[in-house]
Amino acid sequence: MERTEQQIRRLEELELLEKDGINAFPYSYEKTHNALDIITKFKDEQSEEYSNVSVAGRIMAIRRMGKASFCHILDQTGKIQLYLKKDDLPEFYDKFKLLDIGDIIGVKGFVFRTKTGEISIHSKEIILLCKSVTPLPIAKEEIDEQGNKVIYDAFTDKETRYRQRYTDLIVNYDIRKAFINRSKIISEMRHYFDSKGWLEVETPILQPIYGGATARPFITHHNALDIPLYLRIADELYLKRLIVGGFEGVYEISKNFRNEGMDKMHNPEYTAMEIYVAYKDYNWMMDMTEDLLCSIASNVFGTTTFFYDNKEISFEKPFRRAKMFDLFKEYTGMDLKGINYDELKDLIHKFHLEIPENSSYTKILDEIFSEKVQPHLIQPTFVIDYPIEISPLAKKHRTEAGLVERFELFVNGGELANAFSELNDPRDQRNRLEQQALDRANGDEEAMVLDEDFLNALEIGMPPTAGLGIGIDRLVMILTGETSIRDVLFFPTMKPEKA
């Protein structure tokens, strides 16, 4: 491989250090403190606890001034300054010249406050823990008079940041907050479900028949069996089989894979949570969903109010609930319920929709909804009672013909959750899947595949059940304020650099 001037120099210095008998890659190091512990808790220089601390981290800045030097090291909790004085480090001080920004070191010493008031470690011993060969795209920063952090020449190239997330995490330290919060959100969600006695399960990612959603799958091949396998597009059908099997509450948090376009709301692999609870319906599930989101907000962030995309969003219970056709009325001024196909087609022009004239009834309805209604749903809103044609796994509405018992939760104009009273009449389910098979035969690549074994499970019998799916990445985006899905994924899907 080709090396830069700076890499060559660092490799040469590494050899110099090794010639001096220094192990540049030792096996372990005993830390007593984190940077943040010291910065927040250190009070006076007489205290016993801080007279001999040991910390470790990556060198982020070096300021050499002849026989004394300062540097900042960064650990998982933050930065702390080190003070190195030649008199105190007779063995080491000259070798320090061979250390670079990016090297990881261990330090022992006592904590003190410098003339300018910065809590620092007066170093008595320094050990190299890892030599860094490739320089970091380090940025300079200062704290201005208002106390704001000002960063000069920040590492901003999106491509490199996503491809080398490890570098991004070091240099753009603050991005880790969103990832830590992502972890806490998921953890809180698990805690909520576990405390209700629902069981976390794992179902196949490699599936001979994919289902549970309308989407194009990734396909792969199993060599020993010599069969095609699909990467799952949803957990739904397997989780319902477990409800048939007698579990009364199961959930799964894991990746789905959809072979479709990618943008700031979509990544080919994304994390979904799906939960199914027996003997419940979608009304119950709405209550549970708002309680869940409200608890996550309060327990992780200590608030139910968030600012997203310059809008204030409140996850305080209860969320608005509105029937789909009532929302049509509200935002288009028209009652679309029972409207016939020709009248509906006229609306394509009236609303300037960019869809083909011969689009299906539900496609037009769906389009009007996304264009005319969805953008208005900023605050968490349950949209309820959907047309049966676009919901092949949902149970018919108990009182409204042509509708199913389904809700979707919208926040900031985007879909966050989808749920139904699950269809458990095997005859109805067969009819609906056969219709999907027909659509498929007519060229709808996303229509569902008929899964005989799933139908067999329903014939064995599934109790009344409520099911819910939540897009975890989108939930994390809303709660952390990130507007691109790539900023809540450590490693967003990227095209390889060399095709």
Add this chain to the structure above:
RNA sequence: GACUCGGUAGCUCAGAUGGUAGAGCAUUAGACUUUUAAUCUAAGGGCCGUGGGUUCGAUCCCCGCCCGAGUCACCA
């Protein structure tokens, strides 16, 4: 997939209406024993994304390709 914008030193960027490039930080050497974007002095560092074309000559103009960002389409 379509359109728009972008790719120049390790990083952030500037640049020339075509004559093989410049700044700040980073790096190297020197000075400096409480600095903090440390400072001061000097120096090195570039197939200007990639392949063609036009031209005496291209990093700059034209065409193709690669990668990214944004918008749209599809979707969660």
